Amino acid sequence: MQKSTDKKYTYQPSRLDAATAQHILVEIEAFNAEYCAVLDAGQVELWPEFFTEDAIYRITSRENADLGLPVGLVYAEGRDMMHDRAVAVNRTQMFAPRYNLHIVTNTRVVDVNEQGEIQAEANFLLIETLVEGPSTTHLAGLYYDTFVRSGDKLLLKERQVIHDTNILANDLVYPV
């Protein structure tokens, strides 16, 4: 288990003054609550609307991220590809019925660059409940995000989901 030499996925202290960071922090909390509510309600067709047209979405294990292997379980480039994925997911929900619940905490606003792009992180748990079963932590990890402003709201330009939990490649179809 060697540590990554890629700075992107290691701790970077926030570079913002406290007042700016706090305002954006609550904005991002509200964004993530909407994002997760859509997924937990099973309305995956609305999921691409949280991204910019050319956004990147990727799910990678912490182990691969630490080894500098960017190849992950899921890779989507652009809203169209996300939309295709959403349609495919909706058609292939053949596995056992279950409920998903996202728990998102520890939001950090790391930086805002000259173009106004916001670099932020958050911790998440994806709690899964099989019907008639207990609730368990299906996935634990971090969001590494780049947000941009579009009118008065935020959109994801990039979301990297890095999960600590080891899962089978075919075990995760649904977006996180």
Next chain:
Amino acid sequence: MQKSTDKKYTYQPSRLDAATAQHILVEIEAFNAEYCAVLDAGQVELWPEFFTEDAIYRITSRENADLGLPVGLVYAEGRDMMHDRAVAVNRTQMFAPRYNLHIVTNTRVVDVNEQGEIQAEANFLLIETLVEGPSTTHLAGLYYDTFVRSGDKLLLKERQVIHDTNILANDLVYPV
């Protein structure tokens, strides 16, 4: 597992402008932190004070909610009924000693109507620790709330607890 046709428990996008929603969001986070601290400390006799006189409190499984069956594990109408319940709970704590810990996240302010009533949601985990045992997720689910203002503070006019986790009817006595 059919999806609910009742809009109440499916995803509704927030109808508020971002600035208003954010202010209320932090207010509700503070409210829920107090609410849960009372329950986790075992001071259930203080629990009715978070509600209006005529408030409704209900705990229902996601499965029943999706089927449109409003009958749940717990139903209390009005502070007096909640108070009676709190007294009963306090007298019947005969089961194995345990600690409760609420984890509340993903607060969403969905709407504020003309009467100033706030419709909001949040995700919760109820973590249970049996003495000498590990900590496990006893219950995972959502709060569907209606808040009203009373002076400078919020009160619950209605709290619907919808839990994903399947539990036995006699397994949950304590408020969530």
Next chain:
Amino acid sequence: MQKSTDKKYTYQPSRLDAATAQHILVEIEAFNAEYCAVLDAGQVELWPEFFTEDAIYRITSRENADLGLPVGLVYAEGRDMMHDRAVAVNRTQMFAPRYNLHIVTNTRVVDVNEQGEIQAEANFLLIETLVEGPSTTHLAGLYYDTFVRSGDKLLLKERQVIHDTNILANDLVYPV
């Protein structure tokens, strides 16, 4: 399981007006997100920087706290002692590789005294993922904190970690 007679670890309602409490609440959320990001990234050498020079850090089980036994798994007085601990932890990471993820929620601002010291609480889960394994709740509990201001940022003057989960004395080396 008798309840504590020590008021410090039982429920105390917040004594602040809502607007003041909310502002500080987001500040503390941002602080805890940084604090946990450092620990989850394995950069324990940065951990003492979140404390004042003479701060107290303590980890105690809920059971011992309730019995009024302040002796816990970890006790550190002052940044130097924390630094020594961090160095020791870094040298002795001989156990199975694992990832840590902190989930911090339910932040409560309980009081601000005349010296400007902030008394606050938060709930936490420490999620542990053994390499090749699932993610489980290693520790669940509360932070009981005293913050002071240093320039435009907060520092911990005291952090009491009270954990519900029963763990072996030698099972927890790493700060929480």
